[in-house]
Amino acid sequence: MRLSNTFVKTQKQISAEEKSINAQLLIRWWFISQLMAWVYTYLPMWWRVFKKIENIIREEMDAVWWEEIFMPSLQPKENWETTWRWETVDVLFRFTSYYTKRELALWSTHEEIVSPLLKNYVVSYKDLPKYVYQIQNKFRDETRAKSWILRAREFFMKDLYSFHKTQEDLDEYYAKVTTAYENIFKRAWIWEQTYYTYASWGTFSKYSHEFQTITEAWEDLIYVCDKCRVAVNKEIIEDLNWCCPECGNNELREIKAVETGNIFKLWTKFSAPFDLSYVDESNQKKPVIMWCYGIGLWRLMWTVVEVHHDEKWIVWPENIAPYKYVVIWIGQAWQSKAEEIYNYLKDKWVEVVIDDRDESTWFKFKDADLIGYPYQIVVWDKTLANWENMVELVKRANWEKTLIDYKSL
Amino acid sequence: MRLSNTFVKTQKQISAEEKSINAQLLIRWWFISQLMAWVYTYLPMWWRVFKKIENIIREEMDAVWWEEIFMPSLQPKENWETTWRWETVDVLFRFTSYYTKRELALWSTHEEIVSPLLKNYVVSYKDLPKYVYQIQNKFRDETRAKSWILRAREFFMKDLYSFHKTQEDLDEYYAKVTTAYENIFKRAWIWEQTYYTYASWGTFSKYSHEFQTITEAWEDLIYVCDKCRVAVNKEIIEDLNWCCPECGNNELREIKAVETGNIFKLWTKFSAPFDLSYVDESNQKKPVIMWCYGIGLWRLMWTVVEVHHDEKWIVWPENIAPYKYVVIWIGQAWQSKAEEIYNYLKDKWVEVVIDDRDESTWFKFKDADLIGYPYQIVVWDKTLANWENMVELVKRANWEKTLIDYKSL
Numbered sequence: 001m002r003l004s005n006t007f008v009k010t011q012k013q014i015s016a017e018e019k020s021i022n023a024q025l026l027i028r029w030w031f032i033s034q035l036m037a038w039v040y041t042y043l044p045m046w047w048r049v050f051k052k053i054e055n056i057i058r059e060e061m062d063a064v065w066w067e068e069i070f071m072p073s074l075q076p077k078e079n080w081e082t083t084w085r086w087e088t089v090d091v092l093f094r095f096t097s098y099y100t101k102r103e104l105a106l107w108s109t110h111e112e113i114v115s116p117l118l119k120n121y122v123v124s125y126k127d128l129p130k131y132v133y134q135i136q137n138k139f140r141d142e143t144r145a146k147s148w149i150l151r152a153r154e155f156f157m158k159d160l161y162s163f164h165k166t167q168e169d170l171d172e173y174y175a176k177v178t179t180a181y182e183n184i185f186k187r188a189w190i191w192e193q194t195y196y197t198y199a200s201w202g203t204f205s206k207y208s209h210e211f212q213t214i215t216e217a218w219e220d221l222i223y224v225c226d227k228c229r230v231a232v233n234k235e236i237i238e239d240l241n242w243c244c245p246e247c248g249n250n251e252l253r254e255i256k257a258v259e260t261g262n263i264f265k266l267w268t269k270f271s272a273p274f275d276l277s278y279v280d281e282s283n284q285k286k287p288v289i290m291w292c293y294g295i296g297l298w299r300l301m302w303t304v305v306e307v308h309h310d311e312k313w314i315v316w317p318e319n320i321a322p323y324k325y326v327v328i329w330i331g332q333a334w335q336s337k338a339e340e341i342y343n344y345l346k347d348k349w350v351e352v353v354i355d356d357r358d359e360s361t362w363f364k365f366k367d368a369d370l371i372g373y374p375y376q377i378v379v380w381d382k383t384l385a386n387w388e389n390m391v392e393l394v395k396r397a398n399w400e401k402t403l404i405d406y407k408s409l
Numbered sequence: 410m411r412l413s414n415t416f417v418k419t420q421k422q423i424s425a426e427e428k429s430i431n432a433q434l435l436i437r438w439w440f441i442s443q444l445m446a447w448v449y450t451y452l453p454m455w456w457r458v459f460k461k462i463e464n465i466i467r468e469e470m471d472a473v474w475w476e477e478i479f480m481p482s483l484q485p486k487e488n489w490e491t492t493w494r495w496e497t498v499d500v501l502f503r504f505t506s507y508y509t510k511r512e513l514a515l516w517s518t519h520e521e522i523v524s525p526l527l528k529n530y531v532v533s534y535k536d537l538p539k540y541v542y543q544i545q546n547k548f549r550d551e552t553r554a555k556s557w558i559l560r561a562r563e564f565f566m567k568d569l570y571s572f573h574k575t576q577e578d579l580d581e582y583y584a585k586v587t588t589a590y591e592n593i594f595k596r597a598w599i600w601e602q603t604y605y606t607y608a609s610w611g612t613f614s615k616y617s618h619e620f621q622t623i624t625e626a627w628e629d630l631i632y633v634c635d636k637c638r639v640a641v642n643k644e645i646i647e648d649l650n651w652c653c654p655e656c657g658n659n660e661l662r663e664i665k666a667v668e669t670g671n672i673f674k675l676w677t678k679f680s681a682p683f684d685l686s687y688v689d690e691s692n693q694k695k696p697v698i699m700w701c702y703g704i705g706l707w708r709l710m711w712t713v714v715e716v717h718h719d720e721k722w723i724v725w726p727e728n729i730a731p732y733k734y735v736v737i738w739i740g741q742a743w744q745s746k747a748e749e750i751y752n753y754l755k756d757k758w759v760e761v762v763i764d765d766r767d768e769s770t771w772f773k774f775k776d777a778d779l780i781g782y783p784y785q786i787v788v789w790d791k792t793l794a795n796w797e798n799m800v801e802l803v804k805r806a807n808w809e810k811t812l813i814d815y816k817s818l
Contacts, residue, residue: 005474005476006476007476007527007530007531007536007539007541007572008530009530011529033526033529035480035481035483035484035485035522035526036483036485036511037509038484039481040481041479041480041481041522041526042478043476043478044476044477044478044541047477047478047479050479059576065411065414066435067414067415067416067453068456069450069451069452069453069456070450070451070455070459071444071450071451072444072448072449072450072455072563073482073546073548073563074444074445074548074562074563075444076444076445090507093506093513094504094507095502095503095504097552097562098499098503098550098551099500099551099552100446102445104502106515113444113450117442117444118416120420120442121416121418123630127416130416132416132453134547137479137482137545137546139482139483141506141507141508142508143508153483153506154481154482154483164415284740293453293576294514345717358535384764405759
């Protein structure tokens with residue numbers, strides 16, 4: 001990609017409405033644009049990172065047979081009345097169609113939609129278990145007035161729903177989800193900072209599970225057991241007498257974190273009101289057991305930035321960076337060589353940009369440092385004057401410089 | 410994919426609310442599920458087709474440097490007041506945030522969002538032209554009470570916006586869009602039935618352009634000039650004295666069609682109210698010229714089904730089919746051979762399903778015919794008893810049967 005082609009530029013001024021320093025950085029340097037409080041446009045570089053993370057999640061889901069679907073965001077009031085949540089869920093966007101007078105809602109999860117959907121297809125025990133997921137932009141009339149972009153009003157989420165006959169079947173499946181989540185966090189390069197965490201979710205069961213990732217900008221306090229490599233959310237640490245629920249260890253480390261994934265045991269809370277049931281082997285009608293599992297892509301991306309930055313800002317892991325290389329030349333004489341290198345790499349389908357903007361070299365390096373390309377390819381006298389095709393490769397993570405023949409990249 | 414794994418089944422009964430025969434077929438056979446009138450869930454097979462068409466569009470856009478972004482669906486009232494459209498656009502879903510009391514809207518295009526977005530980045534003539542697009546689920550409080558699923562209340566659309574200094578620059582770009590659209594329709598296998606069509610769009614200019622595709626289930630009447638291979642929408646045929654606007658030919662064919670793509674000349678309608686302007690070479694401030702270009706993915710998919718069906722229903726073009734092959738065995742003895750073939754193809758990353766459901770062979774063939782896999786691989790006595798690895802390959806498009814070694818697939 002040619003940077004002269006992109007419509008995005010480094011922003012000098014940021015709307016006074018944007019109070020989060022983290023959001024300010026993402027807005028100033030190329031990634032997002034604020035439409036209104038907690039609602040953002042994904043700019044081309046951010047969208048490329050999003051597509052890569054989306055693809056990782058899709059691959060990990062598909063690898064173990066989960067089926068991808070897409071359910072409507074527009075949801076009818078009746079479905080919400082069936083579960084008694086129309087009046088009680090306080091973050092629903094509610095409205096009425098002008099023409100049909102039908103009352104509608106937008107929200108962030110789809111239990112009220114997926115339960116009646118599966119009811120069309122599940123009849124007998126032979127039809128279970130089933131697993132469906134979607135990756136979708138979601139809406140939430142957010143109540144918290146924190147100046148903190150994790151809580152967006154519109155955001156992307158992967159929501160997965162599983163449907164089971166028995167507790168045993170569910171437990172088996174649950175282990176698979178945990179492994180898939182671990183793979184996702186590994187491939188997003190945040191696993192080292194991420195803990196499987198016990199948390200409260202009193203409505204349906206004693207505990208729920210979350211994945212919490214240690215970050216400087218935080219939302220939750222967790223207590224880490226270094227023996228078991230699990231954690232406990234502050235919400236329930238007193239109930240557990242400040243001990244690890246797995247080994248009883250009472251030397252836990254308090255640390256700041258954000259939730260990057262969660263698992264809710266829904267049991268029959270949604271299947272019962274929608275009469276989502278099956279006939280078992282002895283011809284008895286029974287309610288289907290449901291669980292749901294979420295990963296917020298918006299907050300996952302944000303967490304990657306939080307984990308992978310230094311004093312100059314983002315250092316993208318190579319596999320999710322918007323582009324792997326940026327080509328910058330020093331001295332007008334080297335522009336054509338830079339173009340040659342860019343074209344060579346592009347033709348090999350390497351993810352590369354050339355900074356061919358009409359800007360100073362200093363300006364280009366500043367942007368490159370901040371945008372966080374994993375490698376900067378520097379084309380200049382120092383190398384090329386002596387050795388043909390030899391460029392300086394700067395690794396953004398540690399500023400290590402090596403001389404390398406660009407044809408070996 | 411194993412069909413025993415999918416949660417979807419052929420539906421015997423369809424909601425009385427669904428009056429469209431076309432939608433009934435898509436619901437009965439695996440593709441969509443109705444949540445409420447004109448609002449549908451995309452089931453796994455339909456979603457796979459969607460992703461393939463989305464990918465075609467993305468490739469054709471990216472190949473000529475258009476930048477992909479993602480703008481919020483939640484839009485603030487102020488932006489709509491700026492263009493005086495808050496009160497006049499009658500298909501906006503309007504609502505108020507319970508917490509912030511901010512008035513919001515959902516709609517199907519993003520002129521009110523993309524214009525102020527570009528204003529952040531466009532300053533001088535050096536910043537133009539620019540092109541951005543997105544592929545997004547869209548909302549429209551639809552007024553038409555036609556029992557016709559083309560007009561969904563929630564649907565996917567590709568919307569592309571271009572920003573220019575001059576008419577000449579715009580004309581050059583316009584030719585590129587036309588070529589890209591032609592490529593998209595070719596790759597979706599509907600180009601043969603699709604015409605570049607003159608239509609009215611009185612607000613901003615004399616004519617707009619559409620791409621209209623000839624189908625049995627129709628929305629518009631068009632008049633085709635076979636000499637120029639263009640058409641005229643009925644809306645403006647009288648204004649043109651029933652003649653081709655390109656060659657004057659007055660022997661036009663009247664035919665039924667649906668709109669599959671469109672181009673609107675926005676000129677300065679949106680740039681002016683948002684003060685989206687640039688400083689030209691002689692230091693004069695001028696408004697940016699905008700055009701927009703749309704392709705509705707929901708209606709494009711629907712059109713593909715309309716064009717590619719026979720008396721038994723869908724015959725998917727190979728490159729957009731949900732899967733290329735279905736493996737079905739006749740006679741229990743051949744199940745393990747069928748599994749061997751399925752595994753062989755799957756390991757080669759061929760897109761294949763095996764119908765391993767506990768159903769009759771007759772039932773499986775009926776579903777296979779209707780789901781429209783391009784090829785059915787039949788494993789049975791007739792072939793395998795005599796020749797090892799020899800299967801019957803049935804081409805769905807013409808029912809042609811050939812004997813083939815499955816390892817050559």
